[in-house]
Amino acid sequence: MSLPLIGNILSIDAQEPWSTYTQWHAAYGELVFTRILDQKVVVINSQHVAQALMDKRSRIYSDRPYLATLEPFGWLVNFAFTGYGDEWRLCRRLFHQSFRPDSALKFRPMQMRRAREMIVNLIDDPQHYHSHFATFSSSVAMSVVYDYQPSARDDPLIRVVENALDIALQVLTPERAILLKAFPFLLKLPDWCWGSSIKRDARISTNHANEMTDIPFRYAQQHMGENFLGQLSMVAENLQRMEKQDEASKPMFETALKKAATTAILGSYETTTSTLMAFVLAMVSYPDVQRRAQMEIDSVVGRDRLPTFEDRASLPYVESVLREALRWHPILPLGVPHATSSDDMYEGYFIPKGTTVICNTWAISRDEKRYPNASNFMPERFIDVNGALTDDDPAGYVFGLGRRGCPGRYAADASVWSAIVTMLATVYFSPAKDDQGKVIDFTPQFTTGLTHSVLVFPCNISPRSHVHSGLVDIFRTEA
Numbered sequence: 286m287s288l289p290l291i292g293n294i295l296s297i298d299a300q301e302p303w304s305t306y307t308q309w310h311a312a313y314g315e316l317v318f319t320r321i322l323d324q325k326v327v328v329i330n331s332q333h334v335a336q337a338l339m340d341k342r343s344r345i346y347s348d349r350p351y352l353a354t355l356e357p358f359g360w361l362v363n364f365a366f367t368g369y370g371d372e373w374r375l376c377r378r379l380f381h382q383s384f385r386p387d388s389a390l391k392f393r394p395m396q397m398r399r400a401r402e403m404i405v406n407l408i409d410d411p412q413h414y415h416s417h418f419a420t421f422s423s424s425v426a427m428s429v430v431y432d433y434q435p436s437a438r439d440d441p442l443i444r445v446v447e448n449a450l451d452i453a454l455q456v457l458t459p460e461r462a463i464l465l466k467a468f469p470f471l472l473k474l475p476d477w478c479w480g481s482s483i484k485r486d487a488r489i490s491t492n493h494a495n496e497m498t499d500i501p502f503r504y505a506q507q508h509m510g511e512n513f514l515g516q517l518s519m520v521a522e523n524l525q526r527m528e529k530q531d532e533a534s535k536p537m538f539e540t541a542l543k544k545a546a547t548t549a550i551l552g553s554y555e556t557t558t559s560t561l562m563a564f565v566l567a568m569v570s571y572p573d574v575q576r577r578a579q580m581e582i583d584s585v586v587g588r589d590r591l592p593t594f595e596d597r598a599s600l601p602y603v604e605s606v607l608r609e610a611l612r613w614h615p616i617l618p619l620g621v622p623h624a625t626s627s628d629d630m631y632e633g634y635f636i637p638k639g640t641t642v643i644c645n646t647w648a649i650s651r652d653e654k655r656y657p658n659a660s661n662f663m664p665e666r667f668i669d670v671n672g673a674l675t676d677d678d679p680a681g682y683v684f685g686l687g688r689r690g691c692p693g694r695y696a697a698d699a700s701v702w703s704a705i706v707t708m709l710a711t712v713y714f715s716p717a718k719d720d721q722g723k724v725i726d727f728t729p730q731f732t733t734g735l736t737h738s739v740l741v742f743p744c745n746i747s748p749r750s751h752v753h754s755g756l757v758d759i760f761r762t763e764a
């Protein structure tokens with residue numbers, strides 16, 4: 286039996302497609318079939334079905350849909366978009382060696398150090414808080430992948446990544462991919478011809494993407510002997526391994542290593558920053574939550590030292606704040622699309638080979654039965670009557686599922702926790718006020734299209750009362 290066909294491209298909200306799919310969930314159920322131009326698409330609206338297909342049948346559901354923009358725009362370097370095959374397997378294996386749970390544990394001292402360095406920046410220069418979050422996110426990844434230590438502000442290598450991302454997020458939209466798939470000749474038009482701007486954009490994007498791949502890689506090659514991290518970086522470790530391989534396999538290995546490295550930087554940058562932005566929006570909008578989390582830290586850790594990972598198990602409320610920050614505004618509300626690599630039947634429905642499969646994380650995170658008043662920030666939903674954490678952890682779906690599930694999630698979890706707990710221990714977030722002392726009203730704004738990320742909003746960040754300048758000097762030297 287075929288799944289009933291719902292909607293078409295014109296009925297899907299281009300800015301927030303997850304909203305349309307969530308309305309379909311209410312009307313048509315957990316599994317919905319649609320067609321976007323000539324592409325068959327299945328939308329999964331529940332964690333239960335996502336697990337049944339993407340996880341339990343991951344052999345079939347781990348491919349990626351074809352994106353016509355990737356190659357011309359220089360974005361084949363991102364293995365998150367690579368099809369399910371040998372090249373993806375090699376990239377993923379290289380990535381996994383550095384980021385699997387026991388390897389990621391080794392990053393913790395560096396993550397904590399970077400979180401404290403971020404506090405110094407937040408206190409010195411609070412209005413650029415987004416930029417300090419971005420520096421924190423990318424500096425953790427740059428250290429692990431290239432053993433590169435970016436400067437706290439205006440770092441040249443971080444700029445290279447930002448340049449590539451700035452253009453990519455504008456041009457790598459599904460609309461461009463569909464346009465180019467339908468009209469590939471657009472890439473061959475002469476420069477003076479109407480419609481040739483896509484070709485120009487593709488050239489600029491490819492140059493930026495090549496710089497982003499090659500410049501930090503060269504840095505790692507040239508500085509292999511130096512070792513700030515206390516362990517070899519992902520690139521250095523694998524370059525050493527490569528030296529022992531036969532000449533014929535080296536080029537393929539080096540290409541895969543470059544892709545794994547670039548994807549780690551790309552995977553970290555937006556996601557971690559965006560989760561921290563959601564956290565700050567929550568702290569400003571829900572002052573009682575902030576107070577309760579700070580009281581927990583003060584009573585467990587005290588005020589004369591900073592929290593460390595050893596305190597984590599004794600801070601369940603802070604843990605529930607992290608879970609709620611991941612659930613409240615998931616950065617990838619539709620995950621990253623999967624595709625089927627062979628035909629399948631599920632509960633009597635036929636799902637053909639080549640179908641794009643979208644997991645609607647937004648619908649799962651906004652399910653009113655599971656999360657009453659889902660649009661409110663309520664960490665208590667993850668705490669049971671005895672004050673212990675419940676079994677419901679949004680990490681089970683916000684990081685995707687199955688063989689393509691986020692392999693950076695252990696590093697991401699530790700980065701976000703170290704940043705959140707250190708901020709709660711040291712600074713206080715409150716609504717910004719104007720020159721007359723009146724609170725500046727604002728309506729939160731978010732990025733749209735592919736990602737859902739809180740945009741910068743007016744916010745006051747000040748050191749907590751016990752955080753005097755002497756203590757900040759200590760963070761400065763520690764950092």
Ligand code: HEM
Nearest residue numbers: 365549552553556557620621684685686689690691693697
């Ligand atoms: C809060 C932070 C993060 C969130 C919410 C997140 C979420 C996701 C999601 C939803 C996917 C797609 C999964 C799927 O297809 O089912 C993904 C893929 C991926 N993520 Fe993350 N991520 C985060 C942080 C990171 C970090 C820090 C790294 C790198 C260190 C990373 C590296 C990757 C990679 C390499 C993939 C592609 C996996 C593949 O296609 O095989 N992510 N992430």
